[in-house]
Amino acid sequence: MTGNKHLTRREYLQKTAVLALGTGVSGCDMSSPKTTPANGRRQASSESSAYDNGSVPISQSGWATPPNEFADYPMLEGDIDADIAIVGAGLAGASLALHLTEAGVKVAVLEAHQPGWGASGRNAGHVLPTLKDINLINGFADGGRRFLEAFREHHTIPFDLSEKYGISCDSAQLGYLNMCSGVDSYEEQKKAAAFWKEQQGQQIAFLDTADMQRFTGSSYYPYGVLYESGGRINPYQFTNGMIAAAVDQGALVFGNSEALSINKNNKRWQVSSENGSVTAAQVVFCTNAYPGSIAPSLGNNFYPLTAYALSTQPLSKEALEVINPGRATLSQAPVSLNPFIIDEHNRIIMSSIPRASSPEDSERHFQDNLAWIHRTWPESKALNIKLEHYWTGRVALRDREFPGVFELDKGVYGLMHFNAWGNVMAPLMGKLLAQGLQADRMDQLPFPLEKPTPVAVPAKQDILIRKLLIPAARIGQKFNIL
Ligand SMILES: Cc1cc2nc3c(=O)[nH]c(=O)nc-3n(C[C@H](O)[C@H](O)[C@H](O)COP(=O)(O)OP(=O)(O)OC[C@H]3O[C@@H](n4cnc5c(N)ncnc54)[C@H](O)[C@@H]3O)c2cc1C
Numbered sequence: 001m002t003g004n005k006h007l008t009r010r011e012y013l014q015k016t017a018v019l020a021l022g023t024g025v026s027g028c029d030m031s032s033p034k035t036t037p038a039n040g041r042r043q044a045s046s047e048s049s050a051y052d053n054g055s056v057p058i059s060q061s062g063w064a065t066p067p068n069e070f071a072d073y074p075m076l077e078g079d080i081d082a083d084i085a086i087v088g089a090g091l092a093g094a095s096l097a098l099h100l101t102e103a104g105v106k107v108a109v110l111e112a113h114q115p116g117w118g119a120s121g122r123n124a125g126h127v128l129p130t131l132k133d134i135n136l137i138n139g140f141a142d143g144g145r146r147f148l149e150a151f152r153e154h155h156t157i158p159f160d161l162s163e164k165y166g167i168s169c170d171s172a173q174l175g176y177l178n179m180c181s182g183v184d185s186y187e188e189q190k191k192a193a194a195f196w197k198e199q200q201g202q203q204i205a206f207l208d209t210a211d212m213q214r215f216t217g218s219s220y221y222p223y224g225v226l227y228e229s230g231g232r233i234n235p236y237q238f239t240n241g242m243i244a245a246a247v248d249q250g251a252l253v254f255g256n257s258e259a260l261s262i263n264k265n266n267k268r269w270q271v272s273s274e275n276g277s278v279t280a281a282q283v284v285f286c287t288n289a290y291p292g293s294i295a296p297s298l299g300n301n302f303y304p305l306t307a308y309a310l311s312t313q314p315l316s317k318e319a320l321e322v323i324n325p326g327r328a329t330l331s332q333a334p335v336s337l338n339p340f341i342i343d344e345h346n347r348i349i350m351s352s353i354p355r356a357s358s359p360e361d362s363e364r365h366f367q368d369n370l371a372w373i374h375r376t377w378p379e380s381k382a383l384n385i386k387l388e389h390y391w392t393g394r395v396a397l398r399d400r401e402f403p404g405v406f407e408l409d410k411g412v413y414g415l416m417h418f419n420a421w422g423n424v425m426a427p428l429m430g431k432l433l434a435q436g437l438q439a440d441r442m443d444q445l446p447f448p449l450e451k452p453t454p455v456a457v458p459a460k461q462d463i464l465i466r467k468l469l470i471p472a473a474r475i476g477q478k479f480n481i482l
Helices: 009-016 045-052 091-102 134-138 145-154 157-164 183-198 209-216 235-248 317-322 362-376 378-382 422-438 460-478
Strands: 078-087 107-110 176-180 204-207 223-227 252-254 261-265 268-272 276-285 303-312 329-333 340-342 348-352 387-397 404-409 412-416
Touching (some): 045 303, 045 387, 078 091, 078 268, 107 235, 107 276, 145 422, 157 235, 157 422, 176 183, 183 204, 183 223, 183 329, 204 209, 209 223, 235 422, 276 422, 303 362, 348 362, 362 378, 362 387, 412 422
Parallel strands (some): 078 276, 107 252, 176 329, 276 412
Antiparallel strands (some): 176 223, 204 223, 261 268, 268 276, 303 348, 329 340, 404 412
16 A cells, blocks of 8 residues: 555544444435436436435435335324324434334324435445444443443344344345554544443454465455444345334334424324324424424424435356445445445445535545446456445434434433444344333433534534545545545
8 A cells, every 4th residue: 555655644534533424324305306417417406405315216216226115104184192293203212113013002194205204214334333432321320331231232233133034125134344544544443343242242253364365355445344244234225124024013104205394282292283183291303414393392402414425237157246245235444435335236325425515416426436436346447336326315413322202291202413433232122212101211211312502513524524634534545645
């Protein structure tokens, strides 16, 4: 690897403070479904804002194509009753609905579009069995003991739930590999892995250059840390599968039913959409980075950040032999600019942050990733890898690296802000919150119950990450510093 003569990689990173966005980055459908043009050229500027705010039609997501056989849920008409009303049917709302109905609770779910429309139908598919900030969890009231126990038991929750409910969602536990570009990042990754290996009993393998060559088909990254319980999932199918399982257990699910207002009605809450209402003892908002206007305190308590993902046409047999034959989910250290999977349709799926100046430019973002593929697997230059789908979605970031569970009023809650690591955490926290609600022990949750507080500058992370750090990291990558 060539290096900048005046700046070591470490110095470069310190100067730019480049950060890896978790698993990889790693979404309001306002128009009729369209597909990304096969040539991936720039769209008309009127569409640019939908790319910019992660609201392109869900039909553009590679996870929703080829078309899946999910029923469209009917619009809520008339007034109904439930024990608990859930607003939003992404991974969080779907898991909450599933675990509540499992416990016999009568649930009604309102979704503004259809299940999986938000980030959950748009993400990069990485299943990462770790947490960002253990110190923060150690600061929970019980020292984090109960949450870490739950994580230890359920860090494979997407695989477990898909198996339990027979959800067909490309659930593949083939490992999560942090590819390290040098000894320093390898040592850091090994240090971080020690906690998961020793305290959480995870199977973790440390790979040298020969292992990396054998496992990934490349030795560009000379070391790797492989979390064997990680892998990939089709998050759109997983979300819809959980919703379908909840419906089988008695949940009422309504699509195209945006919750527009919430009012107290005789000690219960009435959540109203355009043509109906749900009256329930408790309400949980699972609206993440698409909060709408119904609960203003959930509209300004996080940092929205747009991310993109793309999928290629299915790879040829030859390409499948050359590129990542071990099929683990790949990310890179010290900076993960090119999170990578090959899915069940033999497509590469990658994800990052779109350029602020041209979020709609699918071909340009594809070329960024193709350059990385060519660099990592030089034989791939002779292979014809083509873009098929490009889409964007929205994540919600917080100041603390842990999702938010909020109490807005007595009986009104929020479960949200999963950054770029919702595939494990949203179903897990949906399960844990369901236990607290069902037992009526919200004082016993294994994580803090907070009041929503506004962030000072909601655009902060967009400016910092999208406009400064990622562009700097791209330059670093161009000059082979990363
Ligand atoms: C490009 C990209 C890549 C990512 N990669 C990964 C990854 O590889 N691994 C990983 O673990 N995580 C990843 N993430 C993050 C992950 O997708 C999210 O953390 C997760 O999907 C959040 O789920 P959710 O249910 O909280 O929110 P969402 O899936 O966003 O769902 C919120 C839902 O609420 C609905 N809603 C909002 N307001 C209302 C209302 N008033 N009435 C009714 N419905 C309403 C919306 O329509 C939406 O469907 C990625 C995200 C993106 C965008």
